Amino acid sequence: MSRPIRYFNLAARQTLGRRNATTPSIGSAAVKKQAEGVAGKATAFVEPIIYYARVGLQFVRAVGVHQKVALPSIDGGISGISNFAAAFRNGAWKKVTLRQTGQLAIEGVKVSGFFLVGEMIGRGSVIGYQIPGADNHDDAEAGGH
Structure with a gap:
């Protein structure tokens, strides 16, 4: 005569009950929701960077126009250094x-x-x-x- 097995640990009982069970497939809605969450976090991280980069670029342009700053040429830099040394x-x-x-x-x-x-x-x-x-x-x- 066999005695029934008592499971004192709920986790052990659930594990033993699932040993031969198949894993349920993940639905496309769950995958879509997870992808939207990742995309939302990435967008929230990138948006301030793009915003402040644009603001900085506009500031640099305004300063450049106001100060009449032009990009220096390499030839001008070389001649300036040689004139300085001379x-x-x-x-x-x-x-x-x-x-x-x-x-x-x-x-x-x-x-x-x-x-x-x-x-x-x-x-x-x-x-x-x-x-x-x-x-x-x-x-x-x-x-x-």
């Missing part, structure tokens, strides 16, 4: 006017500004690099480690 060799740098010095200073500020903006974008912060554990400097001053 000015130091023949002593022409001693004859630089105050206006030319001011223009050079403005160009230096522009270049450094673009560099700093690039650094801020790279860091993801205006203030400085985010170093993990750097905000615990009060403990180090008090002698704690």
Whole structure:
């Protein structure tokens, strides 16, 4: 005489009951719903990037038109560097006017500004690099480690 098996664990009972069962096929509606969810998340991620890229491009265009900035040519850059080097060799740098010095200073500020903006974008912060554990400097001053 055999005794009936008691299942104390519900998960074990469900697993044993499903051993010979076939897996149900996934309906096309479920696949479509999952694809729409993924597409919605991707669209929500990409839309702000496209928006801010367009805003940035419009800003750069407006600044370029206002400042009358033209793209430099490679030949102009090479001749400028050679003229700069020649000015130091023949002593022409001693004859630089105050206006030319001011223009050079403005160009230096522009270049450094673009560099700093690039650094801020790279860091993801205006203030400085985010170093993990750097905000615990009060403990180090008090002698704690």
